[in-house]
Amino acid sequence: MAENSITHQSHRKTLKLIKLQEQLTGYLFILPALIIILIFGIFPIGYSIYMSLFNWQVTKGPFIGDKNYLLIFGSWWNLLVLVAGIGLLILGSLVWGKAFQSMKSGQRLAHIAGALVLILGGVIFVTGWGMMYESGNKDFLNSLIVTVYYALGTVPAEIIIGLVLAYILYQDIIGKEAFRMIYFLPYITPSISSAVVFQIIFSSRETSLANRILALFGADPLKWRFEPRPVLKLLGINVSGLAGGPSLALLTIIIFGIWSFVGYNTVIFLSGLGNIPKEIYEAAEIDGGSKWDRFWHITIPMISPVTFYLTLIGFIGTFKAFNHIYVMRTPSAQNSVVTTSLLVFDRFYKANQYGVATAQAIVLFVIILGLTLAQNKIMGERVFYG
Amino acid sequence: MRRTSVLFVAVILIASLVLGACAKATEAPAPTEAPVKTEAPTEAPVVTEAPTEAPTEVDPWADVVPAKEIVWWHQHTGSKREAAIAKIVEDFNKTNPYGITVKAEYAGDYGDIFNKMLPILNTPDVPDVVVGYQNQVATYQLANAMFDMNELINHPKYGLTKEEQEDFFPGFFAQDVLSLFNNQRLGLAPNRSMEVMYYNMDWLKELGYDAPPTTPEQFKEMACKAAKTPFSGATEGEASPIGYELSIDTSRFASWTFAFGGDMFDYTANQFTLNSDAAVQAWTFIQSLFAEGCARLVTENYGDQTDFGNGTLLFSVGSSSGLPYYGDAVAADGTPFEWSVAAIPHTTPDPVQNVYGASVSIPKSTPERELAAWLFVKYYTSADVNAEWAKASGYFPVKQSVAAKFQDVFDANPAYKTAFDLLKFGKFEPPVPGYDFVRDNVIEPVMTNIVDDPTADVKALLDQANIDANAILAEQMAQVK
Numbered sequence: 001m002a003e004n005s006i007t008h009q010s011h012r013k014t015l016k017l018i019k020l021q022e023q024l025t026g027y028l029f030i031l032p033a034l035i036i037i038l039i040f041g042i043f044p045i046g047y048s049i050y051m052s053l054f055n056w057q058v059t060k061g062p063f064i065g066d067k068n069y070l071l072i073f074g075s076w077w078n079l080l081v082l083v084a085g086i087g088l089l090i091l092g093s094l095v096w097g098k099a100f101q102s103m104k105s106g107q108r109l110a111h112i113a114g115a116l117v118l119i120l121g122g123v124i125f126v127t128g129w130g131m132m133y134e135s136g137n138k139d140f141l142n143s144l145i146v147t148v149y150y151a152l153g154t155v156p157a158e159i160i161i162g163l164v165l166a167y168i169l170y171q172d173i174i175g176k177e178a179f180r181m182i183y184f185l186p187y188i189t190p191s192i193s194s195a196v197v198f199q200i201i202f203s204s205r206e207t208s209l210a211n212r213i214l215a216l217f218g219a220d221p222l223k224w225r226f227e228p229r230p231v232l233k234l235l236g237i238n239v240s241g242l243a244g245g246p247s248l249a250l251l252t253i254i255i256f257g258i259w260s261f262v263g264y265n266t267v268i269f270l271s272g273l274g275n276i277p278k279e280i281y282e283a284a285e286i287d288g289g290s291k292w293d294r295f296w297h298i299t300i301p302m303i304s305p306v307t308f309y310l311t312l313i314g315f316i317g318t319f320k321a322f323n324h325i326y327v328m329r330t331p332s333a334q335n336s337v338v339t340t341s342l343l344v345f346d347r348f349y350k351a352n353q354y355g356v357a358t359a360q361a362i363v364l365f366v367i368i369l370g371l372t373l374a375q376n377k378i379m380g381e382r383v384f385y386g
Numbered sequence: 387m388r389r390t391s392v393l394f395v396a397v398i399l400i401a402s403l404v405l406g407a408c409a410k411a412t413e414a415p416a417p418t419e420a421p422v423k424t425e426a427p428t429e430a431p432v433v434t435e436a437p438t439e440a441p442t443e444v445d446p447w448a449d450v451v452p453a454k455e456i457v458w459w460h461q462h463t464g465s466k467r468e469a470a471i472a473k474i475v476e477d478f479n480k481t482n483p484y485g486i487t488v489k490a491e492y493a494g495d496y497g498d499i500f501n502k503m504l505p506i507l508n509t510p511d512v513p514d515v516v517v518g519y520q521n522q523v524a525t526y527q528l529a530n531a532m533f534d535m536n537e538l539i540n541h542p543k544y545g546l547t548k549e550e551q552e553d554f555f556p557g558f559f560a561q562d563v564l565s566l567f568n569n570q571r572l573g574l575a576p577n578r579s580m581e582v583m584y585y586n587m588d589w590l591k592e593l594g595y596d597a598p599p600t601t602p603e604q605f606k607e608m609a610c611k612a613a614k615t616p617f618s619g620a621t622e623g624e625a626s627p628i629g630y631e632l633s634i635d636t637s638r639f640a641s642w643t644f645a646f647g648g649d650m651f652d653y654t655a656n657q658f659t660l661n662s663d664a665a666v667q668a669w670t671f672i673q674s675l676f677a678e679g680c681a682r683l684v685t686e687n688y689g690d691q692t693d694f695g696n697g698t699l700l701f702s703v704g705s706s707s708g709l710p711y712y713g714d715a716v717a718a719d720g721t722p723f724e725w726s727v728a729a730i731p732h733t734t735p736d737p738v739q740n741v742y743g744a745s746v747s748i749p750k751s752t753p754e755r756e757l758a759a760w761l762f763v764k765y766y767t768s769a770d771v772n773a774e775w776a777k778a779s780g781y782f783p784v785k786q787s788v789a790a791k792f793q794d795v796f797d798a799n800p801a802y803k804t805a806f807d808l809l810k811f812g813k814f815e816p817p818v819p820g821y822d823f824v825r826d827n828v829i830e831p832v833m834t835n836i837v838d839d840p841t842a843d844v845k846a847l848l849d850q851a852n853i854d855a856n857a858i859l860a861e862q863m864a865q866v867k
């Protein structure tokens with residue numbers, strides 16, 4: 001009996017040792033990657049935060065605490081109001097969908113309460129934004145709006161066009177391999193060189209390709225990359241502020257962004273389509289489902305993990321986008337194409353205000369992080385993993 | 387669920403619209419703040435007086451032995467320029483009596499060099515000689531990182547003689563003396579370019595003129611006539627003719643402001659003067675050209691060269707370094723026309739031409755390295771070497787005496803000779819820290835607003851630009867300890 005106990009204890013010890021060895025081996029395997037991430041990923045972020053707390057221009061100046069951040073927000077109170085507004089918007093959406101479920105007329109009550117909270121959140125958010133706009137850095141806040149325009153202009157279009165192209169290429173059409181390659185080409189073309197080609201296509205010259213196409217429809221030539229006025233204004237709709245929409249110059253860059261990334265999305269969607277079991281389609285066909293039904297009720301839900309991934313990557317990418325926007329921007333377009341990445345770059349390399357630039361970069365980083373988390377929460381719940 | 391989403395989106399949309407209403411549209415700004423004064427030195431930049439007597443104080447350089455090896459960071463590429471640089475360095479290394487060896491290193495373009503310099507200022511890692519624009523060097527000097535050449539330029543043994551100093555074109559020589567830093571000399575010019583007006587002489591003749599314009603009124607008359615009267619030699623039929631194409635570039639802002647008798651900077655008060663009367667007149671003039679259909683914006687990079695070559699553009703204003711490219715553009719399709727360059731039409735008695743170019747500067751290191759670097763800079767900017775370098779690089783030389791050695795170049799390229807004769811009228815853009823930011827973020831947006839909107843209030847726009855530019859300058863100068 002005692003012998004058994006000793007054997008059992010020894011066996012447990014051995015198991016523990018093996019487990020420990022396994023743990024150590026695991027850590028050793030991830031150690032090189034961890035070191036690289038710490039040095040090249042985490043350390044720069046930490047150092048940027050450190051720099052943002054100093055009056056760091058050409059040389060490191062005195063410690064100024066939160067002053068570089070206050071230049072952006074005007075005051076912490078402004079930020080607090082804005083964040084409270086966002087918090088209420090989130091709360092409102094939760095109330096809308098989840099509150100009073102146990103009550104008889106709970107859904108109706110939830111919708112009423114949710115709507116009230118949402119409206120209150122919207123008003124507080126707008127108030128916070130207005131206060132920030134009044135006393136904070138207008139250039140930075142404008143650049144956020146431009147960035148949002150750019151993201152909303154490119155990501156949904158890239159997703160929709162990518163999905164449609166992938167669906168077409170997934171069918172049995174002749175030369176689909178060649179088409180796959182053609183669609184993928186823009187993605188692997190260096191963005192600088194393709195942006196230069198777009199510069200020529202969307203030149204404001206009367207004889208530019210874009211203007212020649214317009215001329216076919218009897219339209220007057222446009223200034224494209226040089227046009228700072230909002231597209232809606234050019235169409236005769238006089239709306240100002242955020243509702244004015246992107247400038248024609250930004251739209252040109254959006255077109256370039258879509259052209260560049262749609263091929264990548266297509267290829268990823270194609271791999272997603274390949275993973276959907278054929279039997280499901282066959283069963284739906286036997287049940288009389290039309291092509292549209294099959295697409296809408298099978299394809300869309302089954303590739304939702306891919307859509308989620310591409311949307312997430314797309315939004316992060318658009319908020320960080322730099323190269324092609326830098327190449328395609330013109331002085332004439334003014335700040336209508338200055339996204340936050342460009343603004344930070346200018347502040348860093350042209351004004352040499354490293355403290356201010358790093359503070360702006362950190363704020364951008366936090367926004368991207370927040371958006372990623374929000375997307376993860378909102379879209380992640382809707383993803384169908386089979 | 388769908389209804390839920392629609393309602394949710396509707397709420398967000400309402401919020402967005404309210405937000406939109408809060409965000410103000412960009413409008414011509416009215417001045418909102420008084421300009422922030424930068425500490426002003428007491429004197430305007432002056433060409434350093436060469437001394438006539440030996441200094442009475444102890445010579446700090448008497449016991450300094452020049453370093454044996456120094457490094458020069460430059461941006462020059464292309465086989466011709468690289469070969470010229472290599473020869474200049476080789477000759478110096480062979481002939482200098484101090485046994486100094488210069489190692490010339492290509493360190494990227496101007497921007498690359500600037501970005502490489504910033505983290506190593508005031509460390510032993512700095513190169514001994516570095517190429518840089520005056521505003522870049524001014525930025526380095528915010529950290530007190532550059533050697534003041536005034537310490538050596540008049541030195542009896544190592545300095546430049548009075549004749550050597552006076553041989554520089556005055557504008558070029560004064561350009562590296564920075565009023566913001568107590569008139570320290572932070573560089574010496576080895577070459578320069580200049581803004582000139584390119585014109586199509588054959589077209590002018592067709593329009594009934596026998597010479598290019600010298601005044602803004604003549605310029606406008608000819609430009610407006612050209613916009614209505616296509617050139618018979620035009621090769622791109624679909625493009626409409628135009629008198630002038632403006633590129634949104636601060637150097638154009640400077641050129642036209644100078645031509646109207648103004649300046650962009652007050653070197654006594656050390657403040658931008660973007661809203662001077664001359665600037666307002668100049669940009670009201672340019673605005674009128676656009677309003678009357680006589681001018682338009684350049685449509686793509688170097689689009690003015692293309693249009694000029696195609697015979698659809700009568701006048702263009704740009705750098706003299708573009709001379710060969712304009713020549714190529716004119717000759718491109720085999721139907722060349724007579725063209726040349728002239729001074730930018732001016733309201734002043736003499737022309738006033740915008741000159742620019744990078745200089746060679748010496749970062750602070752040790753006296754031995756600084757002295758060796760200075761001796762190389764002195765050699766590099768000497769008349770004979772300067773002539774050699776100018777011929778190879780295509781830039782203008784900085785020494786007046788070089789003209790005698792340039793007859794072959796003048797004979798081969800009359801336009802170059804015309805431009806060369808204008809060098810003595812050179813004036814420069816502000817050599818101040820943060821100037822790149824002012825160029826891109828203040829002046830160029832204002833230029834766009836002026837030409838885009840014929841009703842824009844030029845004075846109000848320039849007033850606000852001046853406030854913004856001086857605020858940026860004050861931010862920059864706040865770094866000086």
